[in-house]
Amino acid sequence: MTSRFQFPSLSTSLRAAALAALAVAGQAHAADAGTGSGSMLDGWTFYLGGAYIDVHAKSSPLSGTSTTFPDGSTHAARFRIDDASTVGFGLVYRFNKTWSGELALGLPAEHSIHGEDLLESFDQITLVKQAPPAAFLNYHFPEVAEGVSFFVGPGINYTRFLRARNTASGNAAAGGETKVKLDSSWGLAGHVGGTWQIDRNWSFVGTVAYAHVTSTQTSTTQTNLGNGPVTVTHTANINFRPVVYSLSLGYTF
Structure with a gap:
């Protein structure tokens, strides 16, 4: 299973976005320094909490020739x-x-990948781990109540698939021992959230984030067609479309 994100002139766009974000933030910081205004949460805040990744993934059919399906094809897998x-x-x-x-x-x-259509009977076929660091520039709205405010921010996400492995069912579906690889993905991201300042140092923060994550999964199988060993490769494009819900406790220092 393979996933690939196509993004025109990505390197140039990322540099431009980063420079624009730094310029806006720098101007805002200079303006605030001139007025002497501030916030209880000025400076650095470290936060830690739980996150739920709601995946709305959609995959293309497998591309490649299978020896395990009745019609010898993967067009509906x-x-x-x-x-x-x-x-x-x-x-x-x-x-x-x-x-x-x-x-x-x-x-x-870690996400479980299950088969559908021709692969449905094999159930869980692959396990994959992913790390999705993201950077955001946040705009904070005025407080709606004492210590309570909301923010919104655009950002950039990089998703790296650290480990992908086939299950026994996945190997059976592919026709032999199979190695799986998913391409890393760069994409735009965005989130909205709310902050509740408990005191000078402590706060709660909740966010809902979305990131554009697409990848190409490649499965390489060593099998035997009767006349000796052969290597078979299958690929599929996956659009993950994750929505991430998080709730964290922050400490400002």
């Missing part, structure tokens, strides 16, 4: 990816009351 939970953490630097920069991280989450 697809995948379904399960949701996952993990521990999320990250760093926020609050430039002033309006702007902050954020690096969102988390422990690698």
